[in-house]
Amino acid sequence: NAGVTQTPKFQVLKTGQSMTLQCAQDMNHNSMYWYRQDPGMGLRLIYYSASEGTTDKGEVPNGYNVSRLNKREFSLRLESAAPSQTSVYFCASRKNRDRNTEAFFGQGTRLTVV
Amino acid sequence: AQKITQTQPGMFVQEKEAVTLDCTYDTSDPSYGLFWYKQPSSGEMIFLIYQGSYDQQNATEGRYSLNFQKARKSANLVISASQLGDSAMYFCAMRDQTGANNLFFGTGTRLTVIP
Numbered sequence: 001n002a003g004v005t006q007t008p009k010f011q012v013l014k015t016g017q018s019m020t021l022q023c024a025q026d027m028n029h030n031s032m033y034w035y036r037q038d039p040g041m042g043l044r045l046i047y048y049s050a051s052e053g054t055t056d057k058g059e060v061p062n063g064y065n066v067s068r069l070n071k072r073e074f075s076l077r078l079e080s081a082a083p084s085q086t087s088v089y090f091c092a093s094r095k096n097r098d099r100n101t102e103a104f105f106g107q108g109t110r111l112t113v114v
Numbered sequence: 115a116q117k118i119t120q121t122q123p124g125m126f127v128q129e130k131e132a133v134t135l136d137c138t139y140d141t142s143d144p145s146y147g148l149f150w151y152k153q154p155s156s157g158e159m160i161f162l163i164y165q166g167s168y169d170q171q172n173a174t175e176g177r178y179s180l181n182f183q184k185a186r187k188s189a190n191l192v193i194s195a196s197q198l199g200d201s202a203m204y205f206c207a208m209r210d211q212t213g214a215n216n217l218f219f220g221t222g223t224r225l226t227v228i229p
Binding site for chain 2: 031033040041042043045048050058090092094102103104105107108110
């Protein structure tokens with residue numbers, strides 16, 4: 001019963017380096033999301049994918065790109081990491097974005113950019 | 115615009131006592147839902163309970179219940195018989211009914227259960 005699986009759990013990057021955060025869900029959910037969590041600010045939406053083949057910007061998309069590789073997988077890429085991107089990143093999925101269904105979250109990735 | 119407000123940055127409760135965590139919201143949509151999540155120190159987000167705007171009764175899940183007051187636009191989480199394992203951050207969330215239809219979150223309340 002894996003649910004939403006994120007990798008890696010921890011990462012340290014130097015400014016300017018790139019990396020991809022991986023996310024996969026096995027619940028056959030249509031919608032997938034990437035959030036970042038910063039102290040005192042709750043979770044903020046970076047990008048989302050309403051269904052396979054579509055992606056859209058959320059509240060804080062600058063500095064990030066995403067790929068919805070298939071229905072299961074939704075990756076987040078930092079092309080040139082900056083210290084302001086130090087945060088905890090969560091991937092989430094929901095069965096149907098148009099209904100009041102709960103989101104299931106991955107374990108989170110703690111990213112530090114030095 | 116929709117909005118979620120959690121005004122209590124931190125709360126303390128004695129073990130075995132009940133505690134209420136506040137959440138107020140604002141929306142113009144007649145059909146909406148409120149969610150509560152728990153985030154323990156290990157970091158994962160755990161779904162606790164859901165309340166729909168048209169639900170006739172307040173939601174309950176074990177020791178968790180929602181004090182839903184629609185006219186006041188509040189959906190407070192009540193935890194009965196607090197346990198040490200309840201110490202965590204608690205987030206209230208609502209579905210964003212424009213654009214992403216994601217869940218957008220309040221800033222959270224840190225609950226500490228005192229033995």
